[in-house]
Amino acid sequence: MLIHQIGIGRTVFSRCQARTSHIKTSWLRTLSTGAESSRHDFNEKARYGSTRLVTLAGLGAATAAGLYYYVKNYFPKILALENKVEEEAAPEREPGSYVDGLPVYSSNDVANHRDETTGVWISYKSGVYDITSFIKSHPGGNKILLGAGGSVEPFWTLYAIHKQPQILALMEEYRIGNLTKGEEHLAMMNMDDPYANEPQRHPVLTIRTKKPFNAETPASLLVENFITPTEIFYIRHHFPVPDVDLSSDDYSIEIVGIDEKQSLNLNLDQLKTVYTPHSVTASLQCSGNRRSEMNRVKPVKGLEWAQGAMGNAVWKGVRLRDVLLDLGVKDSDENDNWHVRFDGLDMDPTSAPYAVSIPLSKAMDPRGDVILAYEMNGETLTRDHGFPLRVVVPGTTGARWVKWLTRIEVSKNESESHWQQNDYKSFNPSADWAKVDWSTAPAIQEMPVTSVICDPQDGETTTLQDGKLQLRGLRYAWSGGGRGIVRVDISLDLGKTWHVAELIDPVGLNRQWAWTRWRADLPVAVKETEVWVRAVDSAYNTQPEGMEHIWNMRGVMAVGYHKIKVSVNAD
Structure with missing residues (x-):
């Protein structure tokens, strides 16, 4: 024993x-x-x-x-x-994974919760979520209801920007259960990838998102030339890129005047034949350019653009004014509050097109240079840049330059689209998503004056030449509305003293749609220095000193002084 x-x-x-x-x-x-x-x-x-x-x-x-x-x-x-x-x-669980101990719901259970009376449920992979309380604070407005009662995965294939760790973590806060095993992929069955036929892009572009594709020009290449090569021109998409086959004769553009009885339906060849071609050199800039700098003050919502969401190109097409005149639209003060709406071929999951509008006064201005463009830098538009036709609205934010143009309409009211009413607007620094009233702010049209330093880059070490810091040729200064740049100021001592840069490109005081490059060689006696730059336009507008003063929840119009820190080596 x-x-x-x-x-x-x-x-x-x-x-x-x-x-x-x-x-x-x-x-x-x-x-x-x-x-x-x-x-x-x-x-x-x-x-x-x-x-x-x-x-x-x-x-x-x-x-x-x-x-x-x-x-x-x-x-x-x-x-x-x-x-x-x-x-x-134990590491945190993967968002959407099956969680033992939570209630189990079928896809039919989820489908029975599609509005606020029953509660709004969605599923993601194996997870079920009650997002009723989140709807009002959703940055995309009611578009979140597209996935109500079902899986959000098909929509996130289109709105792939959602698949970020912080957004997935936020969604897990609304987790209420698991989806019945075996039903996780029902919503994705037999669904082709809408991004499967995207164009090939140049590998030098700095990618911000792949689906939809958004990428910017590296700062060191940004203004190496006055004209930005098409291959490295920044790309901004909201949805998959349309693929238009002109040989099928399916493509045409519908143009509707003030009187709906007055309308035109033209294919591309007719547009080129009927109207005199017109070229304009103009810079295109995303509303969120330099958002990354604003994001350092406080997090904002939007793509993390640096300084490269901008480019300068020669655009060729026909004047929109000429087409509208043919429809009976006249130069008249009575039309001052009217609008011109544009619809593109790129569509959201509900088949609603990307659509915005501009003031009719801009479209009819003989010096406004608004064109329906079919060429960029002497070549046919590429798919990424709007083939076969896009609108070019010089001096105005890129959000109004609709690509893959399919419809134009003169209207008493501006576009009712999400992109006109609930995005691309700016509010004061204290506004937040939960309380903001989008109707209280106008849609961004003209952009304010801005400038940046592209070489050297923030944090780089550079070698002095004859005791001077070379800031030459690789920067830009630009103001919307056609206002030319009259001066670029640079400070090496936190704004105590300022130096005036040399402007490289010819500058007009008005109708200046292109950017202006500049350079400066400044004496530096220290090993580390902070460089500030600001531009002044022909109306003597200048940039605000700090991003904190113009911070807004959407991170648009980030035009504060551009500030970089560099280390220097002697010759």
Whole structure:
């Protein structure tokens, strides 16, 4: 009997030793994750448990009672401690993964919750979420209801910008259960990838999102030339790129005047034949250019653009004014509050096109140079830049330059689209998504004056030439509305003194749609310096000093002084 008890004691003792060793291994894993607070408690209990085991091995192995006392009183504590340590060390679960212990719902259960009266539910992978309370604060407005009662995965294939860690983590806060196993992929079955036929892009572009594709020109190449090569011109898309086959004769553009009875329907060849071609050199800039700088003040919503969401090109097409005159639209003060709407071929999942509008006065201005463009830099428009036809609205934010143009309409009211009413607007720094009233702000049209330094880059080390810091040729200055740049100021001492840069390109005071490059060679006597730059336009508008003064929740019109820090080496 005694031998039997000793055998049991040794077996349990060996298992306890293994378990204790396992706990110590778990502790090392936990320690590596920073769980410092558990260290003392664990060591004390593990050490005490190990000492007790040695005592039992030497003295109590011969008696089952002593072993029983240990197993009953101390072994459970070590097991509990092990479980606690392992739980603390466990990585966060993947968003949308199956979570044991949560209620299970079928796809039909989710489908029965499609509005606020029943609650709005969605599914993502294996997760079910009640997003009723989130709808009002959703940045995309009611578009979130597209996925109500079903999987959001098909829509996130289109709005792929949602698939970011912080957004997925936010969604998990609304988790209420699991989807019945086997139903996770029903919403995705037989669904082709809408991005499968995207154009090939130049690898030098800095990609911000792949689906939809958004990429900017590297700052060092941004204004190496006055004209930005088409291949490295920044790309801004909201949806998949349309693929138009002109050989099928399916493409035409519908143009509707003030009187709906007056309309035209022209294909591209007719447009080129009927109207005199017109070319304009103009810079195109995204509303969110330089958003990354504003994001340093406080997080904003939008693509993390640096300085490269802008380019300068020669556009060729026909004047929109000429087409509208043919429709009976006249130069008249009565039309001052009217609008011209544009629809593109790129569509959201509900088949609603990307659509915006501009003031009719801009379209009819003989010096406004609004054109329906079919060429860029002497070549046919590429698919990424709007083939076969896009509108070019010089001096105006890129959001109004609709690509893949399919419809134009003169209207008393501006476009009702999401992009006109609930996006591309700016509010004061205290406004937030939960409380903002989008109707209180006008849609962005003309852009304010801006300038940046593209070489050297922030944080770089550069070599002085003859004791001077070279800031030459690789920057731009630009103002909307056709206002020319009259001066670029640079400071190396936090704004105490300013130097005037040399403007490289010819500058007009009015109707200046292209950017202006500049350069400066400035003496520097320190190893590290902070460079500030600001531009002044022909109306003597200048940039505000800090992004904090113009911060807005959408991160648009980020036009504060551009500031970089550089280290310098002597010649």
